[in-house]
Structure formats: structure tokens, C-alpha cells
Amino acid sequence: MTRAEVSTLLRGDTRANRVVPPTGYTAHLTLFVAGAMAFLVVFALALALASGRIADRWASELAGAATLRINAPAEQLAAQTEAALTVLGQTPGVASARALSAEEQVALLSPWFGPDLPLDTLPIPQLIEITEGEPGMDVMGLRLRLGAEVPGAVLDDHTRWREPLVEAAMSLRRLGWISILLIGGATAAMITLAANASLAANAQIIEVLRLVGARDGFIAGAFVRRFTYRAFFGALVGTLLGMTGVLLLPEASDAGGFLTGVGFQGADWLLPIVIPILGAAVAFFATWAAARRKLKELS
Amino acid sequence: MGARVIELENVSYTYGGGELLSDVSVQLQPGSFHFLTGPSGAGKTTLLKLCYGALLPTSGRLSVFDQDISSLDRDQLAVLRRRVGVVHQDCQFLDHMTLAENVALPLMVSGRSESSEQDNLTELLSWVGLGARLEAHPPELSGGERQRAALARAVILSPDVVLADEPTGNVDWEMSQRLLRLLIELNRMGKTVLIATHDMSLIRAAKSQVQARVLRISQRKLHLAGADL
Numbered sequence: 001m002t003r004a005e006v007s008t009l010l011r012g013d014t015r016a017n018r019v020v021p022p023t024g025y026t027a028h029l030t031l032f033v034a035g036a037m038a039f040l041v042v043f044a045l046a047l048a049l050a051s052g053r054i055a056d057r058w059a060s061e062l063a064g065a066a067t068l069r070i071n072a073p074a075e076q077l078a079a080q081t082e083a084a085l086t087v088l089g090q091t092p093g094v095a096s097a098r099a100l101s102a103e104e105q106v107a108l109l110s111p112w113f114g115p116d117l118p119l120d121t122l123p124i125p126q127l128i129e130i131t132e133g134e135p136g137m138d139v140m141g142l143r144l145r146l147g148a149e150v151p152g153a154v155l156d157d158h159t160r161w162r163e164p165l166v167e168a169a170m171s172l173r174r175l176g177w178i179s180i181l182l183i184g185g186a187t188a189a190m191i192t193l194a195a196n197a198s199l200a201a202n203a204q205i206i207e208v209l210r211l212v213g214a215r216d217g218f219i220a221g222a223f224v225r226r227f228t229y230r231a232f233f234g235a236l237v238g239t240l241l242g243m244t245g246v247l248l249l250p251e252a253s254d255a256g257g258f259l260t261g262v263g264f265q266g267a268d269w270l271l272p273i274v275i276p277i278l279g280a281a282v283a284f285f286a287t288w289a290a291a292r293r294k295l296k297e298l299s
Numbered sequence: 300m301g302a303r304v305i306e307l308e309n310v311s312y313t314y315g316g317g318e319l320l321s322d323v324s325v326q327l328q329p330g331s332f333h334f335l336t337g338p339s340g341a342g343k344t345t346l347l348k349l350c351y352g353a354l355l356p357t358s359g360r361l362s363v364f365d366q367d368i369s370s371l372d373r374d375q376l377a378v379l380r381r382r383v384g385v386v387h388q389d390c391q392f393l394d395h396m397t398l399a400e401n402v403a404l405p406l407m408v409s410g411r412s413e414s415s416e417q418d419n420l421t422e423l424l425s426w427v428g429l430g431a432r433l434e435a436h437p438p439e440l441s442g443g444e445r446q447r448a449a450l451a452r453a454v455i456l457s458p459d460v461v462l463a464d465e466p467t468g469n470v471d472w473e474m475s476q477r478l479l480r481l482l483i484e485l486n487r488m489g490k491t492v493l494i495a496t497h498d499m500s501l502i503r504a505a506k507s508q509v510q511a512r513v514l515r516i517s518q519r520k521l522h523l524a525g526a527d528l
């Protein structure tokens with residue numbers, strides 16, 4: 001189908017739409033299906049975008065940061081810390097390595113143990129914050145070397161425990177997009193059914209139009225426009241309702257974690273605008289194909 | 300226009316129930332007036348449908364304006380139908396549209412602007428005596444009004460040929476005479492007219508007003524009817 005054909009099909013003579021009676025259950029079915037599906041797409045889209053955002057953020061936070069913990073008797077702690085910093089200084093891919101000060105360590109621990117922590121009397125490990133460069137460091141190699149030279153060192157590269165979370169977020173995003181595709185397919189199928197029912201119910205009208213010299217394009221156009229506009233309108237309402245629902249979700253907060261992060265942020269809010277247009281496009285092609293088939297069959 | 304408006308050469312039509320028309324040959328010259336008659340169920344409607352491509356011959360060749368109707372695709376057939384005005388047996392309107400819109404339907408489907416044809420439409424509707432019924436919907440019309448509306452719709456695109464299937468089927472004698480006069484008037488304007496009817500009195504009434512050829516279907520064959528009328 002060329003662009004000119006599409007525009008003729010859509011534009012047509014507005015009065016030409018009237019050749020198909022405006023009533024019938026297929027009209028309500030199309031409106032409802034388009035609305036309900038658009039509503040679902042809004043949520044699937046919010047889910048996909050939010051999980052995508054989280055996956056990206058986690059992945060970028062993980063890459064580039066690691067912590068080295070040194071567990072050693074108090075008298076060896078300073079020496080081992082020194083040795084570890086030396087090793088790290090010689091490791092390719094390490095941009096910087098810095099031993100946390102006593103105050104910083106207290107600050108990290110105080111949420112758990114209160115501010116009056118007697119740091120000097122407790123055997124608290126020394127933490128070294130590592131920032132990776134580009135490309136990153138060879139974690140396995142570093143572990144081996146530390147194992148040999150700094151017996152109390154434990155390297156925690158964060159990825160170990162967060163990797164499955166990033167993986168999960170990415171799967172969620174994938175599921176979100178797959179859902180949108182499935183919803184699109186289901187919409188196409190239902191609109192095809194509705195269009196077929198409408199074409200069959202109006203077989204008599206098609207016969208009259210043929211009798212007076214209507215081409216297939218004219219007849220198909222009348223049906224295509226009806227269904228396209230209906231689907232657009234239904235999807236618009238569904239999208240607006242869905243967006244209202246997303247708007248009413250709680251704000252993203254650290255306490256809520258992922259759940260409160262589902263929603264649209266900034267420019268994301270523009271994306272749902274596409275939904276009614278896609279809904280209309282799905283209806284356009286579904287009805288066009290159904291009409292072509294039916295008109296061939298009725299000849 | 301070619302020498303013949305419609306030409307059937309050895310046309311046969313068979314459907315599930317058997318052969319309805321067998322080896323029919325006939326030519327309609329431009330400006331001629333024909334009646335097609337025969338008992339109910341003889342195949343008059345079928346023959347008319349063959350002439351405007353609603354049915355295709357099982358065998359033989361049927362050409363309209365020198366175009367083999369079997370060789371046309373659906374769009375070409377649609378364009379051809381704009382040159383063939385058809386008054387269908389049951390009229391067939393779009394019941395949700397007004398009478399004026401129904402009569403203007405051929406303008407709409409052929410992409411002609413209805414506003415520029417408004418005068419034409421008004422004139423045509425008063426010619427058939429429906430000038431006061433423009434806003435009526437088809438179900439509200441009487442049999443005679445429906446037939447006249449169907450005739451107006453059939454000729455709004457100024458076709459070269461008018462095919463009318465039982466145009467006086469549901470009307471009284473007065474109205475049938477009125478419809479006949481309209482059809483004769485169209486013929487005087489140069490249009491080829493073919494009327495399918497089982498009503499012999501209509502044919503007899505026409506004989507004094509127009510030179511008509513009478514074709515009769517019987518026993519699956521088409522005969523030129525003689526003086527027995």
C-alpha cells in the first residue's frame with residue numbers, strides 16, 4: 001500500500017463514512033477493546049521503562065566501584081592496609097584507591113549500631129574504596145595477588161550480589177516490551193473479528209454500493225475510517241485513564257525500592273501519546289486486510 | 300461507443316440447481332428499447348445480473364460497451380457500472396440514509412461532488428415526482444416511490460443504458476404507466492433501455508408509445524417474441 005493510498009483511505013469524503021451505518025455492537029466492541037488495551041499498554045510501558053531505568057542505574061553504579069575489606073589483628077591492620085594500597089596502586093584498571101578514615105567508618109556503621117560506637121575497642125575491619133577506570137580491573141587476578149600478599153584482604157566487587165538484580169530488572173523490561181507486542185497482536189485480532197462481523201452484517205450495503213459503481217477502495221475506506229477513528233478514540237481514553245493511574249502511583253522513594261519507581265519520568269510522559277496512534281494504525285491495517293478479504297469473497 | 304451496447308454470444312449460465320440459460324445470443328443496439336419477459340423463475344433477473352456483471356456467464360462471451368465482462372477486474376467492473384443504470388428488483392436502498400442521499404449515492408461513490416450536482420439532483424427528483432420527499436428514509440416510502448427513487452438513482456450518472464428489473468412489480472396500474480413513461484422518456488433521450496417484466500399488460504401498453512423489441516425466455520432459451528402479444 002502506498003502512502004497516497006493510505007491517505008486516500010483515511011481522508012475520503014467525510015460523508016462517504018455515512019454509507020456504513022454508525023451503530024452495531026462492533027462499534028462498542030472496538031471502542032472497548034482499544035480502550036482496555038491502551039490502558040494495559042500504559043502499565044506495560046511504565047513497567048518496561050522503570051525496569052530499564054533501574055537496570056541501567058544499577059549496572060552503571062556497579063561497574064566502577066568495589067570495596068576491599070581488611071580483617072586483621074589490630075597490630076597488623078595498618079601494615080596490611082599499606083600493602084593493599086600498594087598492590088592496588090600497581091593494578092591496571094584501578095583509577096583510585098583510598099582507605100576510609102575512622103570517622104567515615106563510624107558514619108557507615110552508626111545507622112546500625114548508634115553514634116556512640118567505641119571504635120577503638122572493637123576489631124573493626126579497615127575499608128578501602130576502589131574506583132575502577134576504563135577498562136575495568138581484572139578482579140580474579142587482583143584476588144589472587146591480594147591472597148598472596150595481604151592475607152586479611154577480602155575484595156567485594158558488588159557485582160557479585162547485584163548482578164542477579166540487574167538481570168531481573170532486564171528480564172522485567174523484556175517482559176514489558178513483549179507484553180506490549182502481545183497486546184498489539186491481540187488488539188489486531190479482535191479488531192479483525194469486529195471488522196469481519198461488521199462487513200458481514202453490512203453485506204447488503206456492500207451489494208448496494210457495488211450496484212451503483214463503488215470500487216473496493218471506496219467501500220473498504222468507509223469501513224477502515226470507521227474502525228480507525230473508533231480505535232483511536234478508544235485508545236486515547238484508555239491511555240488517559242492509564243496515565244492517570246500511573247500518576248496516582250506513589251512517588252519513587254528509597255524506602256519503597258523498585259515498586260515505587262514504576263512510572264514515567266520526564267520525557268517518558270510523552271511516550272504514551274504514541275499509544276492511540278499505534279492503536280489507530282493497528283485498526284487501520286486490520287480493517288483494511290479484513291475488508292480486502294471480504295470484498296474479494298463477496299464478488 | 301461501439302456498435303452494440305450489450306452483446307451476448309452463446310452465453311450459458313449454470314448454477315448448483317442446473318442450467319438456467321443455455322446458449323443465449325442477443326445484441327442490444329444503442330438507443331433500442333427491449334422488454335425481457337418469461338414466467339417467474341425463467342431467469343430474467345439472472346440475465347440482467349449477467350449484463351451488469353453481478354454474475355458471470357458459465358460459458359460464452361458477454362460484452363458491454365465492447366468490453367468482455369469476464370476479463371474485467373472488480374475495479375474496472377465498478378467503473379463500467381457507472382455507465383449502466385440498474386433498477387434492482389427490490390430497489391435496494393441504504394435505509395439509514397435519506398432518499399436524496401440514496402439517489403445521490405452514485406455521485407458519491409464515483410467521487411463527483413454532490414454540491415455541484417445539486418441542481419441535477421433536484422431536477423431529477425422532481426422529474427420522478429419525489430421533489431417533496433427528499434428527507435424521507437426508504438422504509439417510509441411507498442412501493443411506487445421506491446421504484447421511482449430507484450430509477451432516479453439509476454440515471455443520475457447519465458448512463459448510456461438502463462436495466463430495470465420488474466420496475467412495476469409492486470405498484471398499481473396508474474403508477475406502472477407513470478414509470479413506463481419515464482423509461483420511454485429516457486429512451487427518447489437516447490438511452491438503451493431493457494426492462495425485465497412478467498407483466499404482459501405493461502408490454503402491450505408500451506407498444507403504442509415506443510418501438511420495442513420483446514425477448515422471451517422459455518426453456519432456457521431466449522426467443523424474439525412474435526405477434527402473439
Ligand SMILES: Nc1ncnc2c1ncn2[C@@H]1O[C@H](COP(=O)(O)OP(=O)(O)O)[C@@H](O)[C@H]1O
Nearest residue numbers: 314315316319338339340341342343344345346
Ligand atoms: N446462483 C443461484 N443459486 C441458486 N439459485 C439460483 C441461482 N441463480 C438463479 N437461481 C434460481 O434460478 C431461478 C431463476 O431466477 P431469476 O433469474 O430470479 O428468475 P426470474 O427473474 O425470471 O423470476 C430461480 O428459481 C432462482 O432461485
Ligand SMILES: [Mg+2]
Nearest residue numbers: 343344345388
Ligand atoms: Mg426476477
